[in-house]
Amino acid sequence: MKALIIGCGRVGSTIALQLLHEDWDVTVVDENEDALSRLGINWPGSFLVGHGMDADLLREAGIEEADAVVVATDGDNTNIVIGQVAQKRFGVQCVVVRILDPARADFYAARGLRTVCPTKTAIDTLGEAVRACEIPGVAKAAV
């Protein structure tokens, strides 16, 4: 199976490595050449330097044959647009988009984009963690 990862930061690079270990054929795109170093010294997959908004670059990266596209650049709006281009223009079935802003993540999820919002996850996890604290002298709140 072929995966295309747009944005090779902490998130994109780790997913790229994970999918590679699960025997996916992985191509990574990032604006910055230096991002390749996040994939380790022996990255066997493809790596293209360029902007994910560039349709020619996406084609070169094999988006037309991709089974899955993960969009995880550091810009919410960039991710939103690239995600929709992958879905609507190139007809990729599995498009996963990272959106940090919960409000925009909800709006685009309702419009059929598979959005992942780490901020929401962080809020939930932090809330659970703080509620799970044992505070001396205070009875633990019923959850």
Next chain:
Amino acid sequence: MYVVVAGGGKVGANVARSLLRLGNEVTLIEQRRDHFERLEDEFEHQVQRGDATELYVLERAGITRPPDILLALTGDDEDNMVIAQIAKEKYGVPKVIARVNDPRNQAHFDLLGISPTICATSGIMALVEHEVPEHDLIHLLELRRENLEIVEVQIDRDSPVAGKRVESLTLPEGSRLISVMRDGKAEIAVGSTSLEAGDQILAILEPGKEDELRRVLLKR
């Protein structure tokens, strides 16, 4: 009318000022602190600071009323696309105009159904084409919603249609001649209109038919 202008750079600020002069109610949104502070001196309460792709910023600017029109004029195409989508589809703003900064992104705006758009670069390029005479087919107007465009073609002496009547031409499907300009006078092109070298013809056609039309009119 009530207008929300997203983006207070040169374009957004000038548009906001012009709209205010015409007696409209305007809210301008600008994210960058230094720009905002300069704008605040001029626009006072009519400018708000924030990221216009954040829903709460748009709501603070009165997007729920909703405005009669929203203008997405930031210097960032992704932002303009998202602002336009949210305004239209979440808040039901009846009219949205978006600025295209990089003409290579035009296809993305079209894909997302954002129309009308305005692109300074494309406008300048169209003017260049119009002003530089060796270009034999000039794009005058793109009718994006209709998926049609209007072009101008100069008939020269070598043209195979010089001396022929319009009704005798085999024009490409999806194209039609509109008018013929000769000696500074324009006439609507009808079947009996005959073409001469030196005529400037306006034609309407589906985008992508330019080469076929060029072949019929100019044999190139």
